[in-house]
Amino acid sequence: MTPRRVVIENVDTARLLAVIEQVDDVIRELALVQIGMRDGPVHTGLPQSVLETMGTVRDVVFRPKEDISRQAAEAWAMGRDRLDVAIDIEHNAGGVVRSVLETLEQVDAVSVGDQALLIPAATPEVAAYRRWFFTRVAEQLEDPGRPS
Numbered sequence: 001m002t003p004r005r006v007v008i009e010n011v012d013t014a015r016l017l018a019v020i021e022q023v024d025d026v027i028r029e030l031a032l033v034q035i036g037m038r039d040g041p042v043h044t045g046l047p048q049s050v051l052e053t054m055g056t057v058r059d060v061v062f063r064p065k066e067d068i069s070r071q072a073a074e075a076w077a078m079g080r081d082r083l084d085v086a087i088d089i090e091h092n093a094g095g096v097v098r099s100v101l102e103t104l105e106q107v108d109a110v111s112v113g114d115q116a117l118l119i120p121a122a123t124p125e126v127a128a129y130r131r132w133f134f135t136r137v138a139e140q141l142e143d144p145g146r147p148s
Contacts, residue, residue: 094141
């Protein structure tokens with residue numbers, strides 16, 4: 001793995017923390033679904049691709065997600081409304097980041113739909129900020145000269 005430093009400047013701390021909380025909820029929910037599936041079929045309304053994607057991207061996105069969470073929590077504890085987020089992530093992970101975003105949006109759609117999941121869909125504000133943040137990360141990975 002060849003990491004690349006990605007910096008997203010001037011990130012709203014409170015909004016980023018809301019995104020992190022929602023993403024953590026999705027990760028926990030999908031883990032529960034996978035555990036439940038070991039005992040037999042579970043109807044969640046989720047496409048199998050959602051579980052497969054989240055299973056295959058774990059190695060690429062887990063450490064950067066934890067780094068982002070730590071930076072946001074530190075900024076919040078210091079009373080900073082905004083922060084520059086810096087992460088080291090696999091240099092060719094732009095497509096993976098976009099896949100994770102698409103997967104999170106599919107989970108939102110299922111959460112709104114048949115209510116088979118325990119978690120609610122992301123609020124429109126969280127979904128929009130999540131899209132903005134993930135897209136900025138993917139764009140920098142795909143075009144390293146692009147400003148954040």
